[in-house]
Amino acid sequence: MACNPPLNFVPNGAPGSALPPPLDPNDVPNFIPSPTFSQTACTLLGADLCAAMDPISAIDELPALADEVDALALAADENLDGILLALDSLDGNAAVQTASDTFGSDQGGIDNLVAQVDPSALPALADIPLIDPSGQAQTILGGSPITGGAPNAGDPAYVLHVPLSRSAALAGAPTIDGLDGANPPFVGVQGVQRGGDGENRALWYAYVEIDPASSGEFTATLQWHGTVSITGITGQMQVAQPFSVAVQ
Numbered sequence: 001m002a003c004n005p006p007l008n009f010v011p012n013g014a015p016g017s018a019l020p021p022p023l024d025p026n027d028v029p030n031f032i033p034s035p036t037f038s039q040t041a042c043t044l045l046g047a048d049l050c051a052a053m054d055p056i057s058a059i060d061e062l063p064a065l066a067d068e069v070d071a072l073a074l075a076a077d078e079n080l081d082g083i084l085l086a087l088d089s090l091d092g093n094a095a096v097q098t099a100s101d102t103f104g105s106d107q108g109g110i111d112n113l114v115a116q117v118d119p120s121a122l123p124a125l126a127d128i129p130l131i132d133p134s135g136q137a138q139t140i141l142g143g144s145p146i147t148g149g150a151p152n153a154g155d156p157a158y159v160l161h162v163p164l165s166r167s168a169a170l171a172g173a174p175t176i177d178g179l180d181g182a183n184p185p186f187v188g189v190q191g192v193q194r195g196g197d198g199e200n201r202a203l204w205y206a207y208v209e210i211d212p213a214s215s216g217e218f219t220a221t222l223q224w225h226g227t228v229s230i231t232g233i234t235g236q237m238q239v240a241q242p243f244s245v246a247v248q
């Protein structure tokens with residue numbers, strides 16, 4: 001069969017001549033890299049990772065890991081089966097619905113009990129002294145009017161115990177110089193006294209007579225002075241101390 005295009009035969013020597021001799025393997029250069037690939041990998045990964053590289057051992061551990069995964073999956077299936085059986089044992093959602101209905105019916109009784117609570121029957125608020133950062137003004141929430149609680153308009157007159165700020169530093173009883181404030185409710189000062197039961201015994205208290213004739217919040221100023229003795233040095237301390245009275 002003729003080839004198209006015709007083959008171009010390359011002559012290989014004269015007819016009857018021997019084939020060319022094969023290449024000698026010894027003539028092929030053998031280059032050995034330095035450093036080797038393993039040495040380069042160890043340098044990049046570090047000695048710890050290089051020493052830990054054991055792919056054969058890792059492959060040997062695969063069956064044990066697969067068995068452990070299978071065991072965990074089987075345990076999960078058993079737990080799921082138990083949950084589904086427990087849910088299936090319920091009569092539909094009747095038990096849950098009954099519990100919800102019971103709670104809803106009880107809620108009305110709870111709301112009714114809360115509505116019946118009489119705020120006036122709650123215990124009175126304890127004395128909570130709130131002292132101004134300057135140490136000069138003091139208001140007391142709760143308690144009796146004597147300790148700063150709010151009286152009702154038209155109540156009988158009473159004596160308010162006003163703690164004198166900074167009086168703990170005094171060497172003796174302070175002297176009241178005056179009381180600046182509207183009368184009523186500020187009638188006058190009956191005297192001074194060290195703190196008694198339930199009061200700060202380190203302070204002196206001015207006994208101010210209060211006439212709660214009408215409601216409102218009223219402010220007055222106590223003028224007083226006293227003797228102070230510090231490290232052998234004696235002097236006079238004069239104070240203008242504001243205080244407030246609230247009448248309901």
